[in-house]
Amino acid sequence: MPEKTDEKYRNVSLRIPSNARYLKIVRSVLEAVGRMFDFQEHTIQAVLLATNEACANIINHAYKDEPNHFIYLDIYPSSERIQIELRDNGIKVAPEKIKPRELGDVRPGGLGIHLMRSLMDEVIFDQNYKPGNKLILIKKRSEKNDKHS
Amino acid sequence: MPEKTDEKYRNVSLRIPSNARYLKIVRSVLEAVGRMFDFQEHTIQAVLLATNEACANIINHAYKDEPNHFIYLDIYPSSERIQIELRDNGIKVAPEKIKPRELGDVRPGGLGIHLMRSLMDEVIFDQNYKPGNKLILIKKRSEKNDKHS
Amino acid sequence: MTSTLEIEINRNQNYVVISLCGEVDLYSSPKFRKQLIPLTQAKLPTIVIDLSKVSYMDSSGVATLVEGLQLIEKYKGNFYITGLTPMVREVFELSRLDSVFSIHESVEQLQRNQLIP
Amino acid sequence: MTSTLEIEINRNQNYVVISLCGEVDLYSSPKFRKQLIPLTQAKLPTIVIDLSKVSYMDSSGVATLVEGLQLIEKYKGNFYITGLTPMVREVFELSRLDSVFSIHESVEQLQRNQLIP
Numbered sequence: 001m002p003e004k005t006d007e008k009y010r011n012v013s014l015r016i017p018s019n020a021r022y023l024k025i026v027r028s029v030l031e032a033v034g035r036m037f038d039f040q041e042h043t044i045q046a047v048l049l050a051t052n053e054a055c056a057n058i059i060n061h062a063y064k065d066e067p068n069h070f071i072y073l074d075i076y077p078s079s080e081r082i083q084i085e086l087r088d089n090g091i092k093v094a095p096e097k098i099k100p101r102e103l104g105d106v107r108p109g110g111l112g113i114h115l116m117r118s119l120m121d122e123v124i125f126d127q128n129y130k131p132g133n134k135l136i137l138i139k140k141r142s143e144k145n146d147k148h149s
Numbered sequence: 150m151p152e153k154t155d156e157k158y159r160n161v162s163l164r165i166p167s168n169a170r171y172l173k174i175v176r177s178v179l180e181a182v183g184r185m186f187d188f189q190e191h192t193i194q195a196v197l198l199a200t201n202e203a204c205a206n207i208i209n210h211a212y213k214d215e216p217n218h219f220i221y222l223d224i225y226p227s228s229e230r231i232q233i234e235l236r237d238n239g240i241k242v243a244p245e246k247i248k249p250r251e252l253g254d255v256r257p258g259g260l261g262i263h264l265m266r267s268l269m270d271e272v273i274f275d276q277n278y279k280p281g282n283k284l285i286l287i288k289k290r291s292e293k294n295d296k297h298s
Numbered sequence: 299m300t301s302t303l304e305i306e307i308n309r310n311q312n313y314v315v316i317s318l319c320g321e322v323d324l325y326s327s328p329k330f331r332k333q334l335i336p337l338t339q340a341k342l343p344t345i346v347i348d349l350s351k352v353s354y355m356d357s358s359g360v361a362t363l364v365e366g367l368q369l370i371e372k373y374k375g376n377f378y379i380t381g382l383t384p385m386v387r388e389v390f391e392l393s394r395l396d397s398v399f400s401i402h403e404s405v406e407q408l409q410r411n412q413l414i415p
Numbered sequence: 416m417t418s419t420l421e422i423e424i425n426r427n428q429n430y431v432v433i434s435l436c437g438e439v440d441l442y443s444s445p446k447f448r449k450q451l452i453p454l455t456q457a458k459l460p461t462i463v464i465d466l467s468k469v470s471y472m473d474s475s476g477v478a479t480l481v482e483g484l485q486l487i488e489k490y491k492g493n494f495y496i497t498g499l500t501p502m503v504r505e506v507f508e509l510s511r512l513d514s515v516f517s518i519h520e521s522v523e524q525l526q527r528n529q530l531i532p
């Protein structure tokens with residue numbers, strides 16, 4: 001994901017412990033960045049929820065609920081889109097395991113990947129990243145109402 | 150500043166560009182962390198303002214208003230206090246230059262250091278840190294009303 | 299540690315209303331689950347979950363609701379959800395669960411429709 | 416880029432009221448300064464700064480007010496500040512500037528005290 005030079009210095013980075021209580025902080029930061037760069041409220045909510053789900057998966061699966069690890073987030077807002085990169089040092093996900101459940105199969109859980117894909121324009125698991133995992137979420141600015149920054 | 154092991158994984162880290170528009174994000178994160186760890190509203194406001202002033206000084210003095218640098222913040226909440234460490238790669242401050250103006254000398258500016266010292270329990274410029282600067286702000290939990298986390 | 303979720307339980311002879319207030323996420327949903335499961339174990343005939351004060355819900359909150367629904371269906375009890383805020387409604391719709399649950403406007407609406415006394 | 420500060424200016428024959436709404440920090444205070452300085456250059460006899468809708472102010476906001484005060488004192492104009500919220504009051508007190516400025520409860524209070532017509 002190459003960044004334009006002038007966009008490099010818009011990047012906000014956050015590191016939180018792999019503990020669900022910190023999800024609220026991730027949401028606060030994304031909300032502040034989204035408002036700052038004039039994204040639509042609806043776009044901000046989508047980014048908040050998708051990133052929340054991505055962090056939850058890192059906590060539950062990559063770090064197996066162990067709280068003594070860290071999640072790394074890089075937030076890149078721009079005039080066209082907002083991009084969030086999430087990195088962890090946990091167990092590497094096998095690409096074939098990352099699949100949402102069939103929606104007809106009603107059971108608790110198995111919704112995170114589906115929500116991320118429904119909410120974002122792009123959801124990319126970077127298979128070359130090591131150690132651990134790197135996930136890239138991209139949401140375009142909706143043309144109708146979002147003002148440019 | 151040694152940290153107890155169980156406190157290590159409470160650390161939230163944030164990196165923002167050296168640009169005043171990002172001060173709002175620093176405040177959002179501190180507010181979320183402060184509320185999460187049950188600090189009193191008054192304590193949170195003090196930490197918000199002192200950290201805001203510290204970032205403003207890094208932007209204005211250490212980075213001479215150049216927006217293409219980064220400010221690094223580490224936030225350590227605990228049952229006794231909240232500690233914020235700020236690091237930059239800017240011009241090293243000479244200790245003798247860090248002094249508030251005389252308060253009788255009414256002029257625009259020259260209030261940041263004074264506010265930080267009034268609001269915080271400790272304000273420590275780590276002279277050994279290089280390159281750049283490291284500033285540690287500590288605010289104790291006020292015993293009367295703050296509940297423990 | 300301040301929770302972002304408050305839970306109020308109003309239990310009557312024939313039904314119970316669990317009102318959630320705040321944010322339901324991976325951190326707070328176990329707190330909700332801990333209240334909900336014992337009520338299904340006690341085989342309460344009707345359980346109402348009021349979400350009208352929920353500003354945020356993630357998939358762990360939805361998962362808890364699905365679990366509750368399935369436990370209640372086993373003993374043929376009633377499980378009603380009321381007061382979907384726009385944020386919560388969207389999560390339900392994206393999850394295609396809006397047709398799986400019995401969703402109603404409000405607790406008062408349930409009473410008017412004589413689904414609860 | 417959404418600003419966290421909105422500025423409203425009400426100009427009369429003899430005085431002007433600048434109402435700030437939101438957060439005054441290093442990013443937004445230049446916007447306030449840009450409105451304030453020309454009014455002092457025009458030697459407006461009375462300038463009122465209403466802070467009743469200011470939830471946050473840092474030292475750059477205070478510095479702008481000090482600069483305004485000094486420019487106005489040069490031509491012997493009046494500079495009144497109204498509506499200090501608790502947060503702003505504390506910054507003033509910590510800065511020992513609460514005695515330097517002429518601080519009043521509200522614009523209406525200034526009128527009742529006949530400081531403005």
Ligand SMILES: Nc1ncnc2c1ncn2[C@@H]1O[C@H](COP(=O)(O)OP(=O)(O)O)[C@@H](O)[C@H]1O
Binds near residue numbers: 091097098101111
């Ligand atoms: N970050 C991750 N690390 C490892 N495995 C993952 C990760 N994210 C998703 N997975 C795998 O994909 C599956 C589907 O994820 P999801 O749709 O979020 O449902 P759930 O987490 O409730 O099982 C998970 O059960 C897991 O096997």
Ligand SMILES: Nc1ncnc2c1ncn2[C@@H]1O[C@H](COP(=O)(O)OP(=O)(O)O)[C@@H](O)[C@H]1O
Binds near residue numbers: 259
């Ligand atoms: N982070 C910093 N880097 C370099 N110099 C600093 C820094 N912080 C403070 N100083 C020095 O301390 C002085 C006093 O700072 P302060 O009280 O915040 O007032 P002001 O920033 O308005 O001048 C500054 O003028 C500057 O010379």
